[in-house]
Amino acid sequence: MIEITDVRKSFGDKHAVDGISFRVEEGEIMGFLGPNGAGKSTTLNIITGYLSADSGTVRIDGTDILTDPLKAKKDIGFLPEIPPLYLEMTVIEYLNFVYDLKGCKLPRKQHLKEICEVVKIWDVGKRLIKNLSKGYRQRVGIAQALIGNPKVLIFDEPTIGLDPRQIIEIRNLIRMLGKEHTIILSTHILPEVQAVCDKIVVINKGTIVANEKTEDLINAVDGTRKLIAKIVGPEDEVLKTLRSLGGIKTADSIGKRDTDSISYLIESQDRVDIRKPLFYTLASKGWPLIGLEGVELSLEDIFIRLVGKEKPDNKKQRKAGN
Numbered sequence: 001m002i003e004i005t006d007v008r009k010s011f012g013d014k015h016a017v018d019g020i021s022f023r024v025e026e027g028e029i030m031g032f033l034g035p036n037g038a039g040k041s042t043t044l045n046i047i048t049g050y051l052s053a054d055s056g057t058v059r060i061d062g063t064d065i066l067t068d069p070l071k072a073k074k075d076i077g078f079l080p081e082i083p084p085l086y087l088e089m090t091v092i093e094y095l096n097f098v099y100d101l102k103g104c105k106l107p108r109k110q111h112l113k114e115i116c117e118v119v120k121i122w123d124v125g126k127r128l129i130k131n132l133s134k135g136y137r138q139r140v141g142i143a144q145a146l147i148g149n150p151k152v153l154i155f156d157e158p159t160i161g162l163d164p165r166q167i168i169e170i171r172n173l174i175r176m177l178g179k180e181h182t183i184i185l186s187t188h189i190l191p192e193v194q195a196v197c198d199k200i201v202v203i204n205k206g207t208i209v210a211n212e213k214t215e216d217l218i219n220a221v222d223g224t225r226k227l228i229a230k231i232v233g234p235e236d237e238v239l240k241t242l243r244s245l246g247g248i249k250t251a252d253s254i255g256k257r258d259t260d261s262i263s264y265l266i267e268s269q270d271r272v273d274i275r276k277p278l279f280y281t282l283a284s285k286g287w288p289l290i291g292l293e294g295v296e297l298s299l300e301d302i303f304i305r306l307v308g309k310e311k312p313d314n315k316k317q318r319k320a321g322n
């Protein structure tokens with residue numbers, strides 16, 4: 001549905017986007033992840049035709065954005081980093097304005113009402129945009145992207161500046177829109193993509209450092225596993241035993257006493273499943289293992305490692321990753 005091939009863009013001698021390629025298939029929600037200044041907005045502005053690339057191609061549902069921009073743009077709804085809202089208009093006036101601007105052919109009243117219901121702004125339709133909260137303004141921004149019912153939706157940092165409750169609401173909205181649309185969601189907030197996206201493309205300094213299914217990314221970057229084990233037994237001896245067990249990289253008491261047990265955070269070595277040896281060893285010592293659960297590697301860890309790998313001169317990030 002979206003096909004980017006070797007896209008480059010410089011501002012002066014700054015290579016904002018330095019030869020990137022990726023595809024998003026129909027119905028996918030792609031997370032576009034990267035730190036500030038990585039090149040996310042530049043890429044999205046090129047995909048949506050707001051900015052022209054120096055070289056490379058962008059195809060939307062087979063249509064080249066340069067050779068047939070009108071057709072390609074009809075398939076795209078875009079929420080830019082700074083939504084183009086007119087603060088002196090009411091919500092309904094603004095949506096009608098965008099409807100005309102896009103030359104939308106769908107039945108006006110019904111279409112706009114449906115959109116307002118989906119993004120839950122029907123009750124503020126008559127209010128001036130300048131009087132709305134940030135969360136509601138962002139919904140109006142999403143509403144304008146939905147006008148014309150485009151196949152592709154592109155959201156540039158849609159949850160920036162929102163409070164935690166608003167973030168969850170916008171996430172749920174995006175997840176729901178993902179059932180009917182192909183979506184690119186850019187963010188520098190890591191749990192966001194984990195919660196919503198089928199696949200993740202990570203960009204850093206204008207180049208792509210990962211392009212994987214969400215769960216594969218977590219496995220690909222690091223094969224170590226973290227487990228929390230609840231064990232009944234003398235803390236010092238348990239720790240000594242854990243640390244001497246093959247396949248275990250680190251073991252630490254995390255001090256949570258649950259009646260007579262203590263919790264330990266255990267990190268296994270790359271691609272080693274230590275659960276069975278752990279069980280038998282503890283059993284042979286007469287220390288009951290009364291709980292064992294996996295701790296998922298956070299995307300934060302993964303991201304820092306990826307960026308660290310790409311940038312071996314960046315000591316700060318490398319340190320944080322180790």
Ligand code: ADP
Binds near residue numbers: 014015038040
């Ligand atoms: P992101 O959205 O990931 O934060 P951007 O795409 O906005 O990153 O920016 C990528 C790089 O390009 C940054 O170093 C930024 O300063 C630079 N840049 C972006 N737009 C312009 C511009 N119009 N003029 C000059 N430099 C720009």
Ligand code: MG
Binds near residue numbers: 041
């Ligand atoms: Mg940006």
